[in-house]
Amino acid sequence: MEPEGNIVRIGISLLGSDYELIEAGWAVNPSVYGDRQTRLFSYWTVDGSTKTGCFDLTCPGFVQTSNEIALGAAIHLKSIPADLTYQITIYIYKDPYTNRWWLQYNEETNIGYWPAELFSGLRSNAESVEWGGEVYSTRVGTSPHTGTHMGSGQFPDAMFDTCGAVTRMRIHDNYPALKSPVYVEAFTDEYNCYDARYVGDYVEDPEFYYGGPGRNPLCP
Template sequence: MKKEQMACCWSICLLYKELPCLPSTTRPWRLLERARRMTPGLNFQINYFSSSEDGDIIDCVSIYDQPAFDHPALRNHTIQLAPTYDPTIDEHSKKATAEREGKEEKNSMVVKQTWRKSGSCPEGTIPIRRIRKHVLLKAKSIERYGRKKPMFSQENAQLPITRSSHTLLTNRSKAFLLTAGNNYNAAKGDIKVCNPRVEFDDEYSTSQVALLTGPYYNFEAIESGWAVNPGVYGDRQTRLFVYWTADASEKTGCFDLTCPGFVQTSNEIALGSAIYPISTPNGLPYEIIMFLFRDFKTDNWWVQYGESINIGYWPPELFSALSHTAETVQWGGEVYSTNIGRPPHTRTAMGSGRFPDFISGTSGWVKRMRVRDNSMVLMFPGWVEHYSDEYDCYDVDFIRDYLDDPELYYGGPGKNPRCP
């Protein structure tokens, strides 16, 4: 590295202690620029910051200076501050919501974010969770920090539509309910909040609602839910996340705001921040309500949290086919590990870490699942299929008989006597 380049690197480190120096003999400026983009304090003026009791630092950054606008397709993007319509006004959805709230008001409690105990961000700013030095230093590649590993492995693989056509994606195990075949423009679900074991730092466990479209080798997807992902967040807390990709995570997409793309509008939610309380086997269940929907006037894909908070959106410029509609909706869990599909299997758990149990309700679940297609009505889909990549490691159970509203139970411990 040239003397003036090293001097610049050290100057930046002194100005912003959370950014590690990353001297490299190959493309040093590219690495430095990547680190600079991921650390809002270097690019943007911070109006306020909050130190959370869980160790997070939340920077309040001007909504117009957020990382999304570093994306080449969004350089001249005009922010949409709110959806052009209220997606919750659908009478079918309102009725289901009212009925469910009456039945479960005492059992299912509101989930909050830990950082809000220490303050909030003012209007006109968005909260951005600061990426810590030790997390970046552990990353194998700064270029791929915050991204999932590429998802396809076999030439004859395809997106799951039926059990017979599904092929295990590289180093991933999923247990989910899916619907496919229509043009979907919204998906919703109430996801039980858990804190599953994650064995190694380069593994993760997530539970989410996802919309997908496109061929297996280049599919596009958006998803949101909770994650335990030490590789991205530096610990094993349960955190709220969003994720997107336009090419099966080959070169595009990321969690939260770790790359340009997602446009945040809410000053109440910090993506990647820890959530609480967590459900326990002998305690009350806690849920997050995630709703992903397309704005018909702008084609932006919005993420709504808890029936009322619009976190932000993915602009259609990020996608090709998904810019207008999705072909598949999935609800459930995903585990990533290089020890999947072969012994010794990872001990990283899915859901609560317990196999599906409708009777006791101690496993992971998704309830009040909804889609919206061209009928423009939020409803439970007419056709669904439940599937698990590894039934002996992570199972799935779909309950629709004797229930007014079908429910999905899923999860498992990973390695166990049936899954060596």
């Protein structure tokens, strides 16, 4: 099984191909955790993962402050397509006084923070926020394609009750309160293998759906 996960990502572009990025969510990542359990994770880099960056607390960077929530901890409750669903809430926000980026879990527990000293561009602000799923494999873009699932392994369909979902998407800009994002675009590479759909019209709260099986008849 190759790594896959559900993420919220905040970043800023630098010169060339470099970028600064922090992200968190859940992931199945045998190369990091040595098993196939679903785990809470965080990640950061300041040069497009060229020389810097790591998961959780595997290198100096992220500062853990909570003794209740552990990065890398297994998440045992899992959603069942068209049946029971579970969700976790991830909130990444910047302290305007210390310029630290904090990671909060389920609207109540600050897990820890990324120090301002790690960054240059992100020390002042972010340029983009992303929500979604990702799969890493050396077989992406080749044949045979990886069969690693994204989300539930189901494509987003008309009912949206069997695939991965991100709800309650919010951003915090110069406006004092959290607000729904205005300029949103759904994007997927390997669109025959995985897909993504953003639903923002005629709904009370915008929602994002994603997933796919990887290798299938349209993605050999």
